[in-house]
Amino acid sequence: MNHHRTTITFVLFALLTSLAACANAPTPTPVSSNQANGAKPKVVATTTIVGDVVRQVGGDLIDLTVLLPAGADPHGFQPKPQDTAHVAEAGLVFVNGLGLEEFLDRLLQSAGGSARIVAVSDGVQTRTGEAHEGGTHEGIDPHVWMDPNNVRVWTRNIAAALSELDPANAAAYQANAEAYDRSLQALDAWAQGQIDKIAPQNRQLVVDHDAFGYLAQRYGLETVGTVVPGYSTMSAPSAQELARLEDAMRELGARVVFVDSTVNPTLSERVAADTGAQLVFLFTGSLSEAGGGADTYEAFVRYNITAIVEALK
Numbered sequence: 001m002n003h004h005r006t007t008i009t010f011v012l013f014a015l016l017t018s019l020a021a022c023a024n025a026p027t028p029t030p031v032s033s034n035q036a037n038g039a040k041p042k043v044v045a046t047t048t049i050v051g052d053v054v055r056q057v058g059g060d061l062i063d064l065t066v067l068l069p070a071g072a073d074p075h076g077f078q079p080k081p082q083d084t085a086h087v088a089e090a091g092l093v094f095v096n097g098l099g100l101e102e103f104l105d106r107l108l109q110s111a112g113g114s115a116r117i118v119a120v121s122d123g124v125q126t127r128t129g130e131a132h133e134g135g136t137h138e139g140i141d142p143h144v145w146m147d148p149n150n151v152r153v154w155t156r157n158i159a160a161a162l163s164e165l166d167p168a169n170a171a172a173y174q175a176n177a178e179a180y181d182r183s184l185q186a187l188d189a190w191a192q193g194q195i196d197k198i199a200p201q202n203r204q205l206v207v208d209h210d211a212f213g214y215l216a217q218r219y220g221l222e223t224v225g226t227v228v229p230g231y232s233t234m235s236a237p238s239a240q241e242l243a244r245l246e247d248a249m250r251e252l253g254a255r256v257v258f259v260d261s262t263v264n265p266t267l268s269e270r271v272a273a274d275t276g277a278q279l280v281f282l283f284t285g286s287l288s289e290a291g292g293g294a295d296t297y298e299a300f301v302r303y304n305i306t307a308i309v310e311a312l313k
Helices: 002-024 048-061 081-089 104-111 148-165 167-195 213-219 239-252 266-275 297-312
Strands: 042-045 063-066 092-095 116-119 204-207 222-226 256-260 278-282
Touching (some): 042 081, 048 092, 048 167, 048 297, 081 104, 116 148, 148 167, 167 297, 204 239, 222 239, 256 266
Parallel strands (some): 042 063, 092 116, 204 222, 204 256, 256 278
């Protein structure tokens, strides 16, 4: 009998000890399925320019997919089935916003999913102008990245969104954003110094479409004519509009037409031929292919500013 009592006492003691240990154990922190299996957060960016800035902030901590290939015009891009799949699987989708991604609503509807859409341009002071037939931007100029100071706003928005998605790496995202912000400030100062080399009377731009307003506003240039009216390359000029542009160029002595490398240059070539102007190709809606001289955002700005200064000074 004493033997049975001793055995029961031991079992009770062991059970109580086990329960106490469980009570004192820390409660496990819930983790996402991605974190649990060690995968990086899946992130999508629309354009190559947005993608490069996201990459500067996210670094190797994210699994980034960029929808548009280098050289694609964001105004006329048509998503492919694999783009829908990438968006459906993503935790974040970074977009320029302001109506640039004319394909976006259809893509999101097809993808479904629960990805958070982050418009990196939120908080940028935008330019507005006359809305033109064929354009879809409702008078808002979406080309905010042409001023590096606006990309500083992008950087803050991207760091905040990534930190919310992946709080374990928030400090790293913030550090990357701060380092990139310093680079953008230096880039802005360099660009102004280069533009200052152009004589004031020569600081006039004729462009294929109105994509350089933020750049002109920041650095003291003036857009005096556009081949295609409005902010979208999908617009089309009338014969009268082209004639007025050519007359204005002759009157102003404008000798250069700046053309986006992603669009069909036929109309710009016609204007240049009629007026004796030179065509100079720039990057506006896309970075270049790797090694193409504008394969990061910083290289993109340096390429464009250098080409403008060489053409106008």
